[in-house]
Amino acid sequence: MSIRHGLLALLVAGPRYGSRLRADFEARTGGTWPLNIGQVYTTLGRLERDGMVAQDDVDAAGRTLYALTDAGRAELRAWYDHPVQRTGPPRDELAIKLVMALGTDGVDVREVVETQRRHVTRALHEHVRQRAEALAGVPEHPERMARLLVLEQLVFHAEAEVRWLDHCEARLLRFVHEEEEPPARKQPEV
Template sequence: MSIRFGLLALLDQGPRYGSQLRAEFESRTGTTWPLNIGQVYTTLGRLERDGLIRPEGGGDAKQQLYAITEAGRRSLGEWFDSPVDRTQPARDELAIKLAMAVGTPGVDMSAVIQRQRRHTLGAMRDYTRLKADALAIERPTPDEIAWLLVLEQLIFSAEAEIRWLDHCESRLVRLAATRDDWRQPPPPPDPPETTEPTTNVTTTRRGADA
């Protein structure tokens, strides 16, 4: 959906070719999410089918100029006015990996977490360096401002991921201690108290006073 409305937002600024849309989308997002040109034309075809854009001029699909329609502007406005739905989160590979690693024989959960933490820290350092470069620009263009916003989102996401990994590691340590307690065999019950058996003997005198 983000590509669909991203292209609509660019077309709202004026008609564009598919190759232009691809270049501008990647420029606006700093090539964080590169687009395949085939994906661009597939999306444009669906937008045209839904009446949200229209072709302008002749030529084949690769040389076709596209313009947004009024229906497209309304749809774009609704997108900007609506919050991004977080009740149906996208699949997160790292969360799935850790979930599947739990209880999988031969998987060292601590090592998985540590490797991911090192990688994410490295990525965050790269993003922070790029952010410093972006902030050094005296008169940034709209594309450069947009790229700065994307960079900051990536930095915040990396920071949150590192905090989550730290939490996962401490959680696993606590659970491991609990599971060790479970694995210890319960102590044997105390032996029952025993006493020397006693016999009550009753003597009956028979015929004593016959």
């Protein structure tokens, strides 16, 4: 998720200080994407430099409040209006691990697949449990609905990874089977 755009979206509700933005971001995303406070202030600095936010005031505790500018509102509107681009394949550590394991002596790629499957299956069960808890209460508040949507995304991603691992395992078994079979001898022509 774009931290930049997430902070702009939170500022629509009014001026906020950095640690409040961090807390609101984590609450809105159901704690799925924790932010480092340094990320928040670095991003706010860049947004201010780019004219998207401006220092608005200081609260009673002496914290600097940041407000959305017209340029920030326009940037946020453009973000909402355009689809998220899925350009180029992402660098997925698991895919890299599997393709590297294929050419490495002493590594059983099927065991790498199985280890990952066990891990993602446990994560899937936890996401499903959390989703059931979220569904137990009526998600009438935007933060509850946001958490539910994030949990459902996690469930779907985990399910997709399990399916992909099943596919990898099947492909690897065919590959190993083909490697073990002796080449077919050419039959003499009659």
